[in-house]
Amino acid sequence: MIDIEHVRAETPACEHVLHFNNAGASLMPAPVFDAVQRVLHEENSVGGYEAERRASEDLAAFYTEFAGLLNAEADEIAYVENATRAWDMAFYGLDLRAGDRVITHGSEYASNYLAFLQQSKRRDLCIDIAPSDRFGQIDLEGLERLITPKTKLIAITHVPTQGGLVNPALDVGKVARRHNLLYLLDACQSVGQIDVDVKAIGCDVLSGTGRKFLRGPRGTGFLYVRRKVLQQIDPPFLDLRAAVWTGPHSYELADGARRFENWESFVAGRVGLMAAVRYARQIGLGAIEERVTMLAETLRQSLGVVKGVTVHDLGQKKCGIVTFQKAGVEPSQMAEILRANQINVSVSSLPSARLDLGERGLQSLVRASVHYFNTENEIDRFVRAVDEI
Ligand SMILES: *Cc1c(COP(=O)(O)O)cnc(C)c1O
Numbered sequence: 388m389i390d391i392e393h394v395r396a397e398t399p400a401c402e403h404v405l406h407f408n409n410a411g412a413s414l415m416p417a418p419v420f421d422a423v424q425r426v427l428h429e430e431n432s433v434g435g436y437e438a439e440r441r442a443s444e445d446l447a448a449f450y451t452e453f454a455g456l457l458n459a460e461a462d463e464i465a466y467v468e469n470a471t472r473a474w475d476m477a478f479y480g481l482d483l484r485a486g487d488r489v490i491t492h493g494s495e496y497a498s499n500y501l502a503f504l505q506q507s508k509r510r511d512l513c514i515d516i517a518p519s520d521r522f523g524q525i526d527l528e529g530l531e532r533l534i535t536p537k538t539k540l541i542a543i544t545h546v547p548t549q550g551g552l553v554n555p556a557l558d559v560g561k562v563a564r565r566h567n568l569l570y571l572l573d574a575c576q577s578v579g580q581i582d583v584d585v586k587a588i589g590c591d592v593l594s595g596t597g598r599k600f601l602r603g604p605r606g607t608g609f610l611y612v613r614r615k616v617l618q619q620i621d622p623p624f625l626d627l628r629a630a631v632w633t634g635p636h637s638y639e640l641a642d643g644a645r646r647f648e649n650w651e652s653f654v655a656g657r658v659g660l661m662a663a664v665r666y667a668r669q670i671g672l673g674a675i676e677e678r679v680t681m682l683a684e685t686l687r688q689s690l691g692v693v694k695g696v697t698v699h700d701l702g703q704k705k706c707g708i709v710t711f712q713k714a715g716v717e718p719s720q721m722a723e724i725l726r727a728n729q730i731n732v733s734v735s736s737l738p739s740a741r742l743d744l745g746e747r748g749l750q751s752l753v754r755a756s757v758h759y760f761n762t763e764n765e766i767d768r769f770v771r772a773v774d775e776i
Pocket of ligand 1: 546597
C-alpha cells in the first residue's frame, strides 16, 4: 500500500495544481528536487568539478539503482540527456545496410520514426509496419509473418505517447529471440509506471527519460544495452568518456554501456534522476503499477459517462495515460481552459502520431495522465471540470 498522504506531502505542487500531465513531465518529489538543488548549490559554492567529486557516490549509485529498477547489470546502463538521444545512440550505431529490413509498429514514437525515414533514405533500409490486432496493439502473428532473412531489427514503443495502450513487449521479445533479431524497446512512457524487467522482456536495448513517470528532472534520460549486443553497436559519436585515445592512430571503446555516454553532462540532473529511481523503488514498482492502472481505469469510466465525451485508448492492457475528446471542444481549447483552472493535461496531435492517429482519423486528443500520487477526489474534480466545459 502506498502512503498517499505522505507522497502528496512530498509533492508540494499537489496543493495548488491538479496534475494529470505525468506523461508530459511529472512533478518531482521533494527528495529529487532537494538532490538537484544540493548539487547546484555546491557547484555555486565550491566549484563544478569539486561538486561532482563530492557527488561521486550518488553518481555511482545512478548505475546500480537503474540496474535494480530494470533487472539489468550496472555496466549495461548509460546516462544520456534524454530518451530520444539514448535511442539514437543505439539505432544510429547499428550496422544496417542497403536492403536490410526493420520492423516497427504504428504506435512508434514520432522521433524514432523520423530516424527510420532518414536512415531508409540514407542507407536504403526498408521499414515494415507490423499490423495491429483487434485491441490496437502489435499483432504477434502479423509481426512474425513480416520477418524475412533481411530483417535485422524489431524496434517498437512499449507505451505510445498518445494513449493508454501497453504493447505486449514480452511476447514481442519471444518472437525476437526465436528469430535471433535485435530488439530495441522505447520504454519512455512505461518505466516508472510499469514494472519493467529487461530480462523478462528479452529486449537488447531499452531507452527512457527522467522527467515522465520516473519523476526525475528534465533534461535527463538513460539507455540500457545488453552486454551480449554491445559489440553490434558502434556508438555514432565518440568522445573521451566513451573511448580512450590509446595512441596517435588508435582508440579503445570504454567498457560497457559507458561508451554511449559523453563527458560533459548535467551532473545535478544525473544525481536527481538517481534519487528519482531510488524513490520509485522504495515505493515499489508493483504497487505503483497497480495504483496507476486503477486510477486510470476509474478516470476512463467516469469520463465515459460524461455527455459528449469519447475515450480513445487502445490496448488490451492499459496504463496511466487516458485520451479523450469532447464533442464541440477543440482539445487544445479544452487544455487551455483546464490550465486556467490549475488542471494540467497535454494534447496529442496528428504530427506527433501520424500512423496511429491518422489511421483512426483523429486530429488531436486531450491526454490526461495520472500517477500514483493522484487521488480519486482529483478524478472527480477533473471529470466535473470537463463536464462543465
Ligand atoms: C517522450 C517520449 C520520447 C522522447 O523522450 P525525450 O526524453 O523527450 O527525448 C520517446 N518515446 C516516447 C514513447 C515518448 O513518449
